[in-house]
Amino acid sequence: MTERVIDRIADIADQMREQASEAEKVGQLTDQTVKSMKAAGNIRLLQPAKYNGLEVHPREFAETVMATAALDPSAGWVNGVVGVHPYQMAYADPRVAEEIWADDPDTWIASPYAPGGVATPVDGGYIFNGHWQFSSGTDHCDWIILGAVIGDKEGNPAMPPVHLHMILPRKDYEIVDDSWNVVGLRGTGSKDIVIKDAFVPSYRTMDSTEVMDGTAQRKAGMTLPLYLMPWSAMFPLGISSAVIGIAEGALAAHLDYQRDRVGANGTAIKDDPYVMYGVAEAAADINAARQELLANIDRVYDMVEAGKEVSFADRAAGRRTQVRAVWRAVSAVDQIFARSGGNALRMDKPLQRYWRDAHAGLAHAIHVPGTVYHAAALSSLGVDPQGPLRVMI
Known part of the structure; x- marks a missing residue:
């Protein structure tokens, strides 16, 4: 094997x-x-x-x-x-x-995709300027994908906006070293990125809309189901999986911490039925979040593999599942942390770090439930959502 x-x-x-x-x-x-x-x-x-x-x-x-x-x-x-x-x-x-x-298959690529820059058309490509936050793992990456809007000759965003993904090597951008002082996920080094008058050739750009609606994949002649998967299923999957994994780590740390702990009233925690109830319920919710996320990506992959269209309604239901799974997992972390006693707050205990990191992951834009839930509910009623309700779906 x-x-x-x-x-x-x-x-x-x-x-x-x-x-x-x-x-x-x-x-x-x-x-x-x-x-x-x-x-x-x-x-x-x-x-x-x-x-x-x-x-x-x-x-x-x-x-x-x-x-x-x-x-x-x-x-x-x-x-x-x-x-x-x-x-x-x-x-x-x-x-x-x-x-x-070509020279190193272990070369890493950073992001973010937020349209923090303006790409002004010139012969053969674009002159690119901008400032972005939250480039996770960026110190260890040698390339980057950045979101942009096409600009006019004066460098102002053209209207209506056209969004691009710009791909650049490390020599063309600056990492702002002191830009990641946060309460959670500190080890991700998700620093700011600055670009000043970088030239990006046209072949190192991708139309954001075509990436998200699957046109880019089809134009490129992709045949493997993996590379025909919807962007809105794949990009959030990594982030949502990370948060659920953090919740699983928090549960493991909690169980290790509680195994021999004695409460303030002198009762061994393992003999406290109320705490045991809360631990069991949290464990079930974290497991449910895991299984829900995995079953969801299986469902989409099976559709793609069978050659079926993954409709907007399908994608919206998938995003709803991703978001809800993560909120369920982090809520479960809150339940076990609240039952861990004051010593769990100490910085030399791993549980407080898992708790902080879980909440930091929940704060990512893809986990905001409002428009995702709204779009999924409308789609289930046969209504085709428009405008902002289609973002990241």
């Missing part, structure tokens, strides 16, 4: 846990963690086989992200965010993948 990445991560579990606290101190993944993840192949899970990628089922990607996040939340988060970029590069212009991976 072929060894999987998740098996390699299990073999270095103790090392991953130890590095997690160090990553929080330095504000980015440690070099040792990155070395281990590259050796294991975490970021090559969705990478094309041509460039030593593994082309796994999205379920296996999600399971690996969860396992990594349970050991080291920040490493799991980077696995989920950075690890999805090879899926998109598979259907970018072939010259891009060649530039990124």
Whole structure:
């Protein structure tokens, strides 16, 4: 049986846990963690086989992200965010993948996708300027994908806005070193990015709308189901999987902490039926979140593999499931943390870090339920949502 990445991560579990606290101190993944993840192949899970990628089922990607996040939340988060970029590069212009991976298939690609920059058309491409927040794992990445709007000759956004994904090498952008001082997921090193008058050739751009609606994949002639998966199923999958993995890590830390704990009234916690009830309920909710997320990606993959269209209503239902699963998992973390006593607040206890990291992950834009739930409910009534209700679906 072929060894999987998740098996390699299990073999270095103790090392991953130890590095997690160090990553929080330095504000980015440690070099040792990155070395281990590259050796294991975490970021090559969705990478094309041509460039030593593994082309796994999205379920296996999600399971690996969860396992990594349970050991080291920040490493799991980077696995989920950075690890999805090879899926998109598979259907970018072939010259891009060649530039990124020809010499080193373990080259990592950062983001973010928020349209924080303006791309002004010039001969052969664009002059690009902008400022972005939240570039997770960026210190360990040599390329980046950034969201942009096309601008006019004066560098102002053209109207109506046209959104692009711009792909740049490390030499063309600046990482703002002191820009990640936060309460949770500190080890992700999700720093700001600044670009000043960088030239981006046209072949290193992708139309954002075509990426999100699947046109880009079809134009590129993709045939593998993995690379025909909807962007709105794949990109959030890594982030949502990371948060659920963090919740699983929190539960494990909680059980380890409570095993021999005695409460203020002198009663062993394992003999307190009220705490045991809460622990069992939280464990069931975290497991439900996990199974719900995995079943959801299985459902979408099966549709794609069968050659069926994944409609907007299907995608909206999938996003609803992703969002709800994460909220359920983080709510369960709150339940166990509230039953852990005052000593769980101490900074030398891992449980408080899992609690902070889980809430930091919940704050990501893809986990905001309002418009996702609204769109999913309308779709279930046969109404086709428009405007902002279609964002990230």
